[in-house]
Amino acid sequence: MGAMRMTGRARRMRDAKEFRRLEQIYLVQAEHSTGDLERDSLLNIARGFGHAAGKIERRSLISKAVMIVALAVLVLFAVLYIP
16 A cells, blocks of 8 residues: 555646646747747647636535535534534
8 A cells, every 4th residue: 555545636636737737838838839820729728728727626616615515504503403
């Protein structure tokens, strides 16, 4: 058991960071490219990575919000219904 397993949220956040890193790399490459077709292609790839990272980040925020609400409901239940 040498390798520790990452939680789902940690893995998603790692993936989002990697997509953001790749997005920045492709944006820099597009900035330095000389041809219009090459620049457009690189920008399109960068947009794809940015879109994927955004979806992962939003999904992670939604999951975090759901957990907070569930915890709040549990606390309210404990306070109001358990004497």
